[in-house]
Amino acid sequence: MATSSSAIESDATFNSFYCEVKQIEKQDAVLTSAQQIERLLRPGATYRNLNPFEVLQIDPDLPVQDLKKKYKRMSILVHPDKNPDDRERAQTAFDIINKAYKALEDENTRKKCMDVVEEAKFKVDSAIADKRKKLKKEGRKDAAVDEDDPDKYKRAIQVQTMKLFADMERKRKELETRDQEERKRKREAEIEEEENKKAQKEWNKNFEESREGRVTSWQNFKAGKTSKKAKLGKPLGFRPPKLKPEQR
Numbered sequence: 001m002a003t004s005s006s007a008i009e010s011d012a013t014f015n016s017f018y019c020e021v022k023q024i025e026k027q028d029a030v031l032t033s034a035q036q037i038e039r040l041l042r043p044g045a046t047y048r049n050l051n052p053f054e055v056l057q058i059d060p061d062l063p064v065q066d067l068k069k070k071y072k073r074m075s076i077l078v079h080p081d082k083n084p085d086d087r088e089r090a091q092t093a094f095d096i097i098n099k100a101y102k103a104l105e106d107e108n109t110r111k112k113c114m115d116v117v118e119e120a121k122f123k124v125d126s127a128i129a130d131k132r133k134k135l136k137k138e139g140r141k142d143a144a145v146d147e148d149d150p151d152k153y154k155r156a157i158q159v160q161t162m163k164l165f166a167d168m169e170r171k172r173k174e175l176e177t178r179d180q181e182e183r184k185r186k187r188e189a190e191i192e193e194e195e196n197k198k199a200q201k202e203w204n205k206n207f208e209e210s211r212e213g214r215v216t217s218w219q220n221f222k223a224g225k226t227s228k229k230a231k232l233g234k235p236l237g238f239r240p241p242k243l244k245p246e247q248r
Contacts, residue, residue, distance in 0.1 A: 033077045037086060040078070040093040050165040052100035052113060054158065060117045064105070071101040116168070120160035124153070 031039060040049060053060050058070055074097050076082065083090035103109045128147050135143040147153040 031077075033082055033090075034086070036074065036077050037083065037089055037093045040096050041089055047166040047169070048162060049096050049100070050169050051158075051162050052103045053117070054162060055096055055100035056104070060114060067101070067104055071097065075101075116164050117157070117161050120157050120164055123164075124156045124160050127156075 039045070040055065049055050056067070056070055056074060058067060062070070075094060078090050078093040078097060080087045080090040080094060103113060124147065128145055131145045131147075132143040135145070147156050
């Protein structure tokens with residue numbers, strides 16, 4: 001049976017895609033598709049993934065053009081089509097990578113991320129300076145610290161950066177919660193005010209509708225009271241019995 005041209009093109013696309021993935025795995029020498037998905041979704045990764053540099057496994061000073069290349073390689077590795085047996089988790093990992101890339105691709109959000117990294121460096125450098133002072137006070141002439149090792153220094157900055165991103169997210173959630181509670185409180189107050197206005201309007205309506213009846217009832221009451229007073233107040237007089245003539 002002849003094979004359709006669309007099927008051939010589909011097979012060719014898949015083979016090209018598969019070869020590209022294998023090439024990326026070999027070039028990066030980091031993690032396979034399954035390992036990348038596991039890295040992004042493992043327990044505790046939620047806060048790690050707040051750091052876009054950590055998600056994309058890049059240095060903060062990586063040029064934008066290289067950032068795009070790294071994003072393309074990683075997005076292909078975790079793409080759902082590449083992981084048909086784990087499509088749902090692959091889609092989640094793919095979304096995480098997309099979010100991180102968008103944060104670094106945009107000039108404004110990238111600057112904010114870089115500000116976080118700079119703050120992390122400042123905190124690490126301050127902590128190192130405090131360690132050196134303490135060692136000198138203890139009589140250590142060399143005052144060497146673990147962070148003198150470039151790899152450990154880099155790792156310390158990465159850890160501090162992750163903490164700062166996590167702290168920012170915590171504050172964002174707290175602010176969001178307060179805003180939601182404030183909006184809820186205002187809405188409840190608005191509903192209460194609307195209900196009070198509605199009740200007052202209904203009372204006024206009923207009051208006006210019953211006005212004529214109340215006036216008529218009062219007039220009837222007054223008329224009846226006056227008539228009763230008139231009857232009770234009419235002078236009856238005193239009538240002595242008639243005297244019979246004396247008989248002798």
